Amino acid sequence: MLEQDRCDDTNPDADNGPARLDAVNRRLAEAYPELSPQLKLAAGYVLEHPVEIAFQSIRKSATAAKVTASTLVRLAKRLGFDSFDQFREVFQSAVQAGPVELSGRASQLRSLASQTDDQVFLDVGDAAFDNIGRLFTADNQQRVREAARRLLAADKIAVVGFRDTFACAYHFAYVGRIAMPNIQLIRGQEGGLLTELAPFGEGDVVVAFGFEPYCAETMRALEITRASGVSAIVVTDTMRSPLVPGAAITFPVANATPHFFPSILSAITLVEVLLAECVAFGPDDLVDNVASFESRMRAMGAYVEQA
Numbered sequence: 289m290l291e292q293d294r295c296d297d298t299n300p301d302a303d304n305g306p307a308r309l310d311a312v313n314r315r316l317a318e319a320y321p322e323l324s325p326q327l328k329l330a331a332g333y334v335l336e337h338p339v340e341i342a343f344q345s346i347r348k349s350a351t352a353a354k355v356t357a358s359t360l361v362r363l364a365k366r367l368g369f370d371s372f373d374q375f376r377e378v379f380q381s382a383v384q385a386g387p388v389e390l391s392g393r394a395s396q397l398r399s400l401a402s403q404t405d406d407q408v409f410l411d412v413g414d415a416a417f418d419n420i421g422r423l424f425t426a427d428n429q430q431r432v433r434e435a436a437r438r439l440l441a442a443d444k445i446a447v448v449g450f451r452d453t454f455a456c457a458y459h460f461a462y463v464g465r466i467a468m469p470n471i472q473l474i475r476g477q478e479g480g481l482l483t484e485l486a487p488f489g490e491g492d493v494v495v496a497f498g499f500e501p502y503c504a505e506t507m508r509a510l511e512i513t514r515a516s517g518v519s520a521i522v523v524t525d526t527m528r529s530p531l532v533p534g535a536a537i538t539f540p541v542a543n544a545t546p547h548f549f550p551s552i553l554s555a556i557t558l559v560e561v562l563l564a565e566c567v568a569f570g571p572d573d574l575v576d577n578v579a580s581f582e583s584r585m586r587a588m589g590a591y592v593e594q595a
Contacts, residue, residue: 309338309382310427312375314538315367317527323366330355330363335527335540342379346372382427411546419542419554423561428539432558435521435537436565442493445471446485446518448509449497456497456523456555464563466581467574476505485509490517496535499525499543499550506531523555 313335320331333353334341341349350357357372364375439445445468449457461473474484488494494513498506507530510520514534522535525543532538539558545551567574585591 308378310431312367312378313527314532317529317532317538318534319366320528321533326355326359327363327366329353330359332526332528334360334363338379338382341376342382346376408546415545415551416553419544419551420557422542423554423557431537431539432561432565433569435539435562436569438493438519438521438536439468439495439562439566440570442491442519443470444488444492446474446488446492446494446509446513447471447496448474448476448494448506450476450503450505452549453497453499453503453506453523453552453555456552456559457495459556460495460497460559460563463559464566467563467567467570467577469577474509476509481505481509482512485512485516488513488516488518492518493521494518495521495523496531497523497555498529498531499552500529502530510534523558525550 316331316335320328323331330350330353333349333355337349337352340352344352346357346360350360353360361372364372367375369375445464447457447461447464449455449460457473461471464471472484474481476484492513494510496506496510502524510522510531513520520535521537521539522529522531523539523541524531525540527538527540529540541554541558543550543552543554567578
């Protein structure tokens with residue numbers, strides 16, 4: 289399996305850089321639980337610092353990861369590469385299409401408020417711009433397209449997110465159902481998780497949200513749906529997340545913030561991107577569903593009209 293993957297990842301004609309990096313990250317995340325402590329340190333650094341891996345020397349990357357250079361070499365070979373340079377080339381090809389540059393906007397925000405002493409306001413703004421910038425990359429664009437394709441082809445779509453990520457799941461389900469009535473929010477209340485997930489099987493998709501600390505209910509939902517043949521799209525904070533193994537598509541989104549709770553800004557933005565992609569490239573029925581929903585809401589007096 290690794291030998292075949294290696295051929296796919298190192299052949300320049302097999303796929304483009306972002307897709308090759310995505311394949312490497314998926315394999316690394318799946319192997320992570322079984323790695324030695326030193327290889328886990330190396331893997332964690334690789335997953336969370338792709339730009340540094342692409343352009344730093346192996347010794348500098350090893351120092352930053354708190355491992356030896358030989359450990360990084362062993363990790364590359366564990367994934368089927370002949371050398372660390374061959375492994376690094378995958379990262380170099382992918383990061384050439386970096387995130388949308390939003391640092392200028394963040395700097396502008398800081399300048400506008402430079403006369404104040406509200407550092408919290410400035411820090412939250414900087415983190416928000418950085419998180420969003422990390423979302424809009426070439427590799428994520430490909431993942432969004434693939435995720436939209438899977439969502440459009442699904443018979444039924446379950447959406448899971450508990451505690452801090454319930455807002456993400458609710459937003460996905462509420463907005464998504466306007467266009468795609470086959471979306472169902474899984475609440476798992478009063479011991480009903482098994483009952484709610486029982487109708488889902490092959491041909492269906494589960495969209496799961498989870499950040500550290502990871503909820504046991506989310507893990508349980510993924511275990512149940514995986515056993516039933518449901519394809520999983522996971523939105524989480526790192527490829528080392530326990531939600532990643534077995535997922536068909538994973539979106540690691542940045543959630544850093546000076547706030548006392550992880551930011552869901554990137555996850556909510558990703559929801560909007562995914563649903564927009566579905567409507568843009570889906571059948572005409574989705575647009576008709578949106579128009580029908582709006583008409584029903586207005587007929588029922590759900591909206592207050594402007595004078």
